[in-house]
Amino acid sequence: xxxxxxxxAQRNITPILIEGLKRLEYRGYDSCGVALHVDGQLQRSRxxxxxxxxxxxxxxxxxxxFTGIAHTRWATHGAPASHNAHPHFSxxxxxxxxxxxxxxxxxxxxxxxxxxxGLGYEFQSQTDTEVIAHLVDHMYNGDLFDTVQQxxxxxxxxxxxxxxxxxEPHRVVAARQGSPxxxxxxxxxxxxxxxxxxxxxxxxxxxYLEEGDxxxxxxxxxxxxxxxxxxxxxxxxxxxxxxxxxxLGPYRHYMQKEIFExxxxxxxxxxxxxxxxxxxxGDNAYKIFKEIDRVLILxxxxxxxxxxxxxxxxESLAKVPVNVEIASEYRYRDSVPNPNTLVVTISQSGETxxxxxxxxxxxxxxxxxxxxxCNVATSAMVRECELSYITRAGVEVGVASTKAFTTxxxxxxxxxxxxxxxxxxxxxxxxxQHLKQMRHLPVAIAAVLALEPQIMAWxxxxxxxxxxxxxxxxxxxxxxxxxxxxxxEISYIHAEAYPAGELKHGPLALVTDEMPVVTIAPxxxxxxxxxxxxxxxxxxxxxxxxxxxxxSRISSSDGVHVIRLPEHYGLLSPxxxxxxxxxxxxxxxxxxGTDVDKPRxxxxxxxxx
Ligand code: F6R
Numbered sequence: 001x002x003x004x005x006x007x008x009a010q011r012n013i014t015p016i017l018i019e020g021l022k023r024l025e026y027r028g029y030d031s032c033g034v035a036l037h038v039d040g041q042l043q044r045s046r047x048x049x050x051x052x053x054x055x056x057x058x059x060x061x062x063x064x065x066f067t068g069i070a071h072t073r074w075a076t077h078g079a080p081a082s083h084n085a086h087p088h089f090s091x092x093x094x095x096x097x098x099x100x101x102x103x104x105x106x107x108x109x110x111x112x113x114x115x116x117x118g119l120g121y122e123f124q125s126q127t128d129t130e131v132i133a134h135l136v137d138h139m140y141n142g143d144l145f146d147t148v149q150q151x152x153x154x155x156x157x158x159x160x161x162x163x164x165x166x167x168e169p170h171r172v173v174a175a176r177q178g179s180p181x182x183x184x185x186x187x188x189x190x191x192x193x194x195x196x197x198x199x200x201x202x203x204x205x206x207x208y209l210e211e212g213d214x215x216x217x218x219x220x221x222x223x224x225x226x227x228x229x230x231x232x233x234x235x236x237x238x239x240x241x242x243x244x245x246x247x248l249g250p251y252r253h254y255m256q257k258e259i260f261e262x263x264x265x266x267x268x269x270x271x272x273x274x275x276x277x278x279x280x281x282g283d284n285a286y287k288i289f290k291e292i293d294r295v296l297i298l299x300x301x302x303x304x305x306x307x308x309x310x311x312x313x314x315e316s317l318a319k320v321p322v323n324v325e326i327a328s329e330y331r332y333r334d335s336v337p338n339p340n341t342l343v344v345t346i347s348q349s350g351e352t353x354x355x356x357x358x359x360x361x362x363x364x365x366x367x368x369x370x371x372x373x374c375n376v377a378t379s380a381m382v383r384e385c386e387l388s389y390i391t392r393a394g395v396e397v398g399v400a401s402t403k404a405f406t407t408x409x410x411x412x413x414x415x416x417x418x419x420x421x422x423x424x425x426x427x428x429x430x431x432x433q434h435l436k437q438m439r440h441l442p443v444a445i446a447a448v449l450a451l452e453p454q455i456m457a458w459x460x461x462x463x464x465x466x467x468x469x470x471x472x473x474x475x476x477x478x479x480x481x482x483x484x485x486x487x488x489e490i491s492y493i494h495a496e497a498y499p500a501g502e503l504k505h506g507p508l509a510l511v512t513d514e515m516p517v518v519t520i521a522p523x524x525x526x527x528x529x530x531x532x533x534x535x536x537x538x539x540x541x542x543x544x545x546x547x548x549x550x551x552s553r554i555s556s557s558d559g560v561h562v563i564r565l566p567e568h569y570g571l572l573s574p575x576x577x578x579x580x581x582x583x584x585x586x587x588x589x590x591x592x593g594t595d596v597d598k599p600r601x602x603x604x605x606x607x608x609x
Contacts, residue, residue: 002103003027005198006069006162006172009189017070020198021051026604028074031085035099036065037169042096046085069162071101074603078126088130090137097166098137102129104158104179145216148173175214183207190217196241206239253596255398263442268392269407276417282387288369289422292342297324298358299346302401308478310412318419327358337365345372348404349605350379373411398597399604402582447566448579459587470497472520479574483581490599491589500533513541523549523568
């Protein structure tokens with residue numbers, strides 16, 4: 001899940017490539033690099049720091065050119081070192097003929113590497129990408145477009161590549177299979193990128209390449225062939241891509257800003273919903289919702305936890321059985337398909353490779369009724385699903401998902417009510433009541449965010465710990481999972497979440513007076529059971545940090561720290577409790593001095609499996 005941008009133009013393209021890379025950093029930031037055609041030679045600059053560092057290197061070196069490619073990397077094969085940074089050259093010497101960038105994973109790279117070494121190619125990196133560069137060089141016949149079409153036939157796995165050749169100064173060739181790639185059309189200049197956002201401000205005329213496409217970019221023309229080598233016309237769309245990095249305003253990090261945007265974006269996501277209507281999900285939604293008798297939710301990470309929350313909601317209100325699967329598992333396991341299933345994918349980016357593959361797998365098994373809850377209207381996920389609900393979180397810059405998650409929950413609750421209505425389980429009175437509560441959500445979330453000073457005091461204590469447990473029950477169990485994920489991914493504290501009743505079946509062995517145990521304690525029907533679980537922790541010396549509702553009747557005492565959320569919010573309570581856990585993770589990470597918006601080893605969009 002790296003980011004690619006390339007251009008062929010009649011002006012210096014380095015500012016376009018650098019700006020594109022800045023917008024693509026969400027796809028990985030282990031290293032970055034640019035290669036340009038300069039006076040009949042290939043030249044490049046690479047950095048294991050951020051794009052801003054690459055920009056100043058390029059400025060110092062006065063690197064300029066009309067044709068080139070650029071890349072921001074999330075390491076798969078080979079450490080995040082400069083010799084593994086893209087673009088890769090072939091031959092690897094100063095006399096390079098081919099420059100290439102790649103997103104994806106080439107599964108037969110070992111075999112190809114041995115073959116190319118046998119032909120005398122020397123490798124400078126451990127990457128699978130360098131293999132493709134040498135392969136293209138080896139097969140080069142003076143026509144890069146033709147060569148790439150032949151070369152990609154040798155590749156097994158997923159790739160989006162962009163490549164140019166020393167001998168063809170006004171040409172960039174690109175290809176995709178399993179990784180996203182778009183073409184941007186300009187006046188006498190053309191571009192390629194991993195997504196339309198990378199080209200915002202340069203062009204809004206976008207072609208979404210399809211699986212197997214190979215594209216020839218020249219100054220005045222774009223020529224595409226499909227996987228069979230047949231010329232194809234792909235639709236040109238006008239895409240008003242967000243330019244991404246909004247101003248930070250009074251916030252220290254995007255994550256903090258995005259946490260505080262939640263009242264607004266949850267409101268935006270529900271804007272215009274004056275009643276429960278299947279059409280909110282697409283024209284054909286009523287018919288599809290009527291036909292299905294079960295739901296299969298496919299997602300990864302935080303989006304998966306949104307799905308688990310939805311399972312509790314849908315089974316309770318709509319009485320439809322729900323199965324929630326981690327996409328990377330589902331796509332490879334034997335399962336029992338049922339054509340009457342509504343397949344729901346949940347994805348912030350809409351480009352997550354595992355979720356897209358799981359969706360295709362479900363469809364291949366005959367489950368063709370598909371719906372996505374997604375934050376990017378132009379994404380592959382939305383294009384691939386028949387029905388959709390677009391959350392309106394806006395661009396999420398922080399790698400740790402916050403506002404995307406709560407808007408997913410808002411959309412999933414809407415889906416729950418819609419399925420309940422279609423199945424005759426929602427009276428007009430209940431509908432009105434739920435809608436009223438949903439309209440009040442922004443105010444309720446804002447009241448939780450006002451607890452920030454109290455949460456900051458806890459964060460200072462957490463920052464000194466290396467482990468933490470999170471407990472929840474019922475609809476708050478997935479919220480405990482999400483709270484633990486937030487803490488570990490940005491503060492690097494090891495955190496695990498359990499349904500509170502499960503503690504005594506093993507994890508209780510971990511509890512000592514050194515172990516902070518975050519407990520989500522809303523005033524619901526499981527509260528008394530939860531209180532018994534809390535006693536089990538206290539009896540072993542564990543330190544309880546309890547997020548209770550105002551009326552939970554839990555008081556602070558020795559080893560029991562309590563923060564009260566202002567109101568109990570019934571079925572929508574997970575949306576409030578998770579906001580408190582996001583703040584705890586954020587302030588703990590801040591106290592530990594980590595790179596909150598770009599935590600180590602991660603990327604915002606996971607487009608490799
Ligand atoms: C964690 C996080 C990830 C994503 C996951 C799926 O904070 O953001 O766990 O939720 O990678 O990504 P999407 O939602 O884009 O499919």
